[in-house]
Amino acid sequence: MGALLEIRDLTTTVKGEMGSYDVLSGVSFSIEQGETVGIVGESGCGKSMTALSVMGLLGKNAAVRTGQALFDGKDLVRLDERELDSVRGRMIGMIYQDALSALNPVFTVGNQLTETMRAHLDVSRAEARARATELLGRMGLADPAATMKKYPHMLSGGQRQRVMIAMALCCSPKLLIADEPTTALDVTVQAQIMRLLREEREASGMSLWLISHDIGLIAQTCDRVLVMYAGQIIEQATAEELFAHPAHPYTEMLLRSVPRVDGAREALCSIAGQVPARYGEMVGCRFAPRCPYACQACQRSQEMYTVGESHAVRCHCAAGKEAAV
Amino acid sequence: MNEMNRTPLLEVRDLVVRYPIRGLSKREIHAVDCVSFTVHRGETLGLVGESGCGKTTVARQIVALERPTAGQVLFDGTDISTLRERELRALRPRIQMVFQDNDSSLNPRRRVRELLCAPMLYHGLVDRKDGAALERRLGELMDMVELPREALDRYPHQFSGGQRQRIGIAKALSLAPQLLVCDEPVSALDVSIQAQILQLLRSLQRDLGLSMLFIGHGLPTVRYISDRVAVMYMGQLVELAPSDALFDRPLHPYTRALCNAVPLADPTARDFTAHVLGGEVGSNMTPPTGCRFHPRCPVARECCKDMSLNVSLHTVEDGHSVACPYAQERGG
Numbered sequence: 001m002g003a004l005l006e007i008r009d010l011t012t013t014v015k016g017e018m019g020s021y022d023v024l025s026g027v028s029f030s031i032e033q034g035e036t037v038g039i040v041g042e043s044g045c046g047k048s049m050t051a052l053s054v055m056g057l058l059g060k061n062a063a064v065r066t067g068q069a070l071f072d073g074k075d076l077v078r079l080d081e082r083e084l085d086s087v088r089g090r091m092i093g094m095i096y097q098d099a100l101s102a103l104n105p106v107f108t109v110g111n112q113l114t115e116t117m118r119a120h121l122d123v124s125r126a127e128a129r130a131r132a133t134e135l136l137g138r139m140g141l142a143d144p145a146a147t148m149k150k151y152p153h154m155l156s157g158g159q160r161q162r163v164m165i166a167m168a169l170c171c172s173p174k175l176l177i178a179d180e181p182t183t184a185l186d187v188t189v190q191a192q193i194m195r196l197l198r199e200e201r202e203a204s205g206m207s208l209w210l211i212s213h214d215i216g217l218i219a220q221t222c223d224r225v226l227v228m229y230a231g232q233i234i235e236q237a238t239a240e241e242l243f244a245h246p247a248h249p250y251t252e253m254l255l256r257s258v259p260r261v262d263g264a265r266e267a268l269c270s271i272a273g274q275v276p277a278r279y280g281e282m283v284g285c286r287f288a289p290r291c292p293y294a295c296q297a298c299q300r301s302q303e304m305y306t307v308g309e310s311h312a313v314r315c316h317c318a319a320g321k322e323a324a325v
Numbered sequence: 326m327n328e329m330n331r332t333p334l335l336e337v338r339d340l341v342v343r344y345p346i347r348g349l350s351k352r353e354i355h356a357v358d359c360v361s362f363t364v365h366r367g368e369t370l371g372l373v374g375e376s377g378c379g380k381t382t383v384a385r386q387i388v389a390l391e392r393p394t395a396g397q398v399l400f401d402g403t404d405i406s407t408l409r410e411r412e413l414r415a416l417r418p419r420i421q422m423v424f425q426d427n428d429s430s431l432n433p434r435r436r437v438r439e440l441l442c443a444p445m446l447y448h449g450l451v452d453r454k455d456g457a458a459l460e461r462r463l464g465e466l467m468d469m470v471e472l473p474r475e476a477l478d479r480y481p482h483q484f485s486g487g488q489r490q491r492i493g494i495a496k497a498l499s500l501a502p503q504l505l506v507c508d509e510p511v512s513a514l515d516v517s518i519q520a521q522i523l524q525l526l527r528s529l530q531r532d533l534g535l536s537m538l539f540i541g542h543g544l545p546t547v548r549y550i551s552d553r554v555a556v557m558y559m560g561q562l563v564e565l566a567p568s569d570a571l572f573d574r575p576l577h578p579y580t581r582a583l584c585n586a587v588p589l590a591d592p593t594a595r596d597f598t599a600h601v602l603g604g605e606v607g608s609n610m611t612p613p614t615g616c617r618f619h620p621r622c623p624v625a626r627e628c629c630k631d632m633s634l635n636v637s638l639h640t641v642e643d644g645h646s647v648a649c650p651y652a653q654e655r656g657g
Contacts, residue, residue: 157376158605159605187375187586187587188586189375190586191588191597191598192602194588194598216587216588216589219589219592220589220592220596220597222592240593253517257517257520258516259520259546260545268549269520274485
């Protein structure tokens with residue numbers, strides 16, 4: 001079976017005061033039906049930008065320069081607003097970190113849920129209400145009927161997040177994009193929400209694209225993991241493979257920079273320096289300025305090398321390919 | 326540490342903080358209820374708990390930004406909760422705070438140099454006229470937090486989040502404090518930057534012999550930096566133990582739930598969603614009777630909601646104390 005979403009060579013440009021530059025460079029990956037794919041990386045590495053590019057939600061100052069995002073045979077990048085509206089919310093649901101700004105403060109929860117369904121599905125008001133109430137109940141909200149009548153500000157952070165998930169799921173999308181869905185929440189609430197997402201996914205066969213900087217969350221939720229750095233995917237592998245044998249120096253250091261709650265208090269690995277500004281103009285490996293293993297060959301642009309079954313890495317060293325310089 | 330035997334640097338005794346609710350007569354928010362702990366000299370005590378559990382309120386009493394409703398905050402033997410403002414002023418340099426959000430705690434219109442000088446001049450730690458001494462001190466502070474001296478002449482917005490946190494730390498250190506109260510100092514930072522700041526705090530603490538109260542909600546982070554850890558739930562301490570003991574053998578059902586809910590960076594680890602806590606944290610206006618955790622506790626008994634239930638911390642083994650009366654019975 002073909003991939004549900006296939007992103008090919010996506011490059012997105014942002015126009016700034018100092019001219020335009022690429023924030024995403026040649027991002028390619030795919031998500032199969034029913035699969036959970038995670039993108040992990042630090043702030044500003046392009047995780048959210050990838051999702052926004054695919055969904056046609058970029059601001060006025062940004063645009064997809066090249067590439068394709070094939071979903072259901074359609075290239076999302078080339079669709080006009082009207083065509084996109086029939087995909088967004090219907091076929092692809094999206095949830096964000098900040099539920100308060102994603103929900104409309106002047107409409108009740110019930111209002112927003114039913115409106116979404118009425119816009120996309122052929123249902124009556126009563127049917128939509130019944131379905132929304134049922135969905136809120138499934139989200140673990142104690143009194144769904146009462147919640148329907150509430151405004152977003154009357155709910156706790158965890159409750160709002162559930163409402164937003166209910167909204168994203170109300171049209172039974174084939175793909176759910178979750179951009180830092182639990183970052184603002186406490187760990188116990190995070191566990192509740194992630195369990196909920198997994199149950200929904202297992203019940204409906206939906207695919208999940210999880211964007212997070214939380215390495216633990218990615219490790220325990222995803223089938224496959226992509227690591228992003230400075231607008232590029234630098235490593236991708238199955239979760240087991242990636243965490244057991246990280247190949248890229250950045251991935252390795254990233255994994256070692258997190259204190260372990262279960263293990264010994266080994267020295268944390270801190271990565272010196274910062275992500276370079278205007279990385280889109282860099283030639284060669286973008287991590288090289290901070291990489292302890294950097295050598296001459298890193299000055300040349302790096303491709304993705306296959307280092308194992310479904311494991312690829314953008315580093316000639318890790319791939320054992322000492323290119324002649 | 327033989328110094329441990331001397332009076333603790335900080336002792337919080339039966340701290341109670343209630344906030345009145347405007348418009349609702351006689352109703353109060355029970356923010357902190359009967360919290361007691363000590364911070365020894367040179368020690369780092371971690372304070373963990375979820376949002377709204379009262380961690381920051383405790384911090385605000387310790388740095389004397391507020392007066393508690395009841396209880397004492399003894400700093401080096403002096404009860405600071407009853408001191409007059411003038412007496413407090415002499416004490417303030419010894420207790421300093423590092424905040425999470427440096428966008429709001431560093432004045433955007435002041436250069437780093439001015440930000441660091443102001444508190445030192447105010448407290449008379451350096452002579453305004455002695456430019457050389459001032460410059461020397463500023464250089465020292467920059468070295469301590471591993472920033473270049475050129476940074477002194479820049480504005481806060483010209484730095485990254487991690488660098489801004491270093492400035493926040495330098496500002497706290499400028500008064501040569503004995504106690505550093507860090508309220509979520511790394512929560513807003515990326516993991517690789519978190520690691521840098523955590524290591525900086527640890528080495529500063531060692532080199533300067535600082536005592537630290539480290540408030541956080543990230544369990545691995547708190548474990549990494551703390552000697553001992555206290556866990557808070559709805560304004561009360563539920564468990565306090567040496568760091569490793571607490572996370573390896575949590576005794577309170579809430580601490581267990583917290584530990585279980587942390588996803589580990591290992592795809593083959595136990596499922597972090599397997600034992601999710603039901604329900605939500607109740608209202609701080611009308612906290613549950615008896616043990617405040619009983620409505621969500623997976624092992625609650627009928628008697629856990631008794632008003633008479635004693636939920637103060639009791640010691641079960643060396644340095645490990647827990648509020649649950651049945652923790653030991655259930656076994657570790």
